[in-house]
Amino acid sequence: MADSQRTSEPINIVHQDEIWKAHVKLEKDSAEVWPRKWGFLTDIYKEYKMESVKMKETLKVGLPSHEVVPSLTTLQKHNHVGPSPPVPQTTQALIGWRSGHAHLQLEKYSTVHHGRRSFLKELGWPFDACY
Known part of the structure; x- marks a missing residue:
């Protein structure tokens, strides 16, 4: 919008x-040159696609057990x-309103209890050894 209101230039x-014509010419020339420079990529892709189709037909292997998506009914049985x-x-x-209720707690099993450990105590050094 500021460009349309400029009257100084x-x-x-x-x-x-002329600039637009140069851009169009460059695009056209690039489209003509691309198959010579990079056309081998399309051939390789076609070969890869044919091989993958052949492999799928010969193997016909289902998903591994860890990748199988469970049905909705089994999810409903486990999640209430x-x-x-x-x-x-x-x-x-509003802050923490859901976590205040015991049945909506995020910790599924119990609270996490990590003991406090001191690096200095493990090495047997005095606590004032590091500042």
């Missing part, structure tokens, strides 16, 4: 047209989704 329509608690009235109460 004159627009040379002939020059713009209960109703959500009511949405809080204020935005401050």
